[in-house]
Amino acid sequence: MWKELMGLLGANPTVTLIFTIIATSTIWLYKEFKEMINQDHKTKIKIINESIKNYGKLQASIAEVINDEDNKQLKHNLFEKFGDYNSLFSEDIRQIILDYYRHENALYLTTLQSFIVVEQRKLVQAKKRLSVDDNSTDILDSITRLMRPFQVIVMIWLMILFGLFFISIYYAQDNIYMKFNALVLSFSAFFSLIMLYALISLRMDNKLARQGKYRWGLISGIIITPILVLIRLDLSIVCIIIQITSLVLYVRSRNMGKEIILLD
Known part of the structure; x- marks a missing residue:
């Protein structure tokens, strides 16, 4: 090799x-x-x-x-x-x-x-x-410390690769409608990537709060929704709608949790 x-x-x-x-x-x-x-x-x-x-x-x-x-x-x-x-x-x-x-x-x-x-x-x-x-002298803690700078580096390279990939998809389309869908897909995939990066960063820093099944479902929806374009590219609009809806519901669920705490 x-x-x-x-x-x-x-x-x-x-x-x-x-x-x-x-x-x-x-x-x-x-x-x-x-x-x-x-x-x-x-x-x-x-x-x-x-x-x-x-x-x-x-x-x-x-x-x-x-x-x-x-x-x-x-x-x-x-x-x-x-x-x-x-x-x-x-x-x-x-x-x-x-x-x-x-x-x-x-x-x-x-x-x-x-x-x-x-x-x-x-x-x-x-x-x-x-x-x-x-x-800490723990092996896992040491590995976490060494890997921490790679979080941002991997994000940078992924952003560059994603940018090149979606530019190629955009120019490969034959009409304005499909080009628009390719553009929407790029925003959807970027949104998904940012969410995934945030989760990994919080997990590595031991700052990831407990979410519950409902919130994890919403987070998963935001991250994996762009996969729908594997079926048809023009489903990219559906992807971004699902992501925005999931985000709104997630924010509302957090605010409701805070209100319950205040009432208690």
């Missing part, structure tokens, strides 16, 4: 050139994306550490005000920290701070400390997950 491959490369300069370009580009892209992923990982840990640090400072200021409620300077310092760290706060924390502004009751500060403790625990857990992912 290797002899045949080397013979093909040696006998055809064009194939050799294309192979060299693809191999060189893939290696360069892998190095670049690996560096970007590592940098993004470090940035996330840095942001988490900074957030934990700022929450600690805020807790100290709150404790000072609770222990000396009549000290206006301490309150002024606390108010400044509320403004400086506002981007850290959840909606619940912001509401408690607004209530404290109105009433200046120390009970609001005590409640605020409890909420801050919860946020700190979330940040610590997020940091642990990132650290475990970075330092």
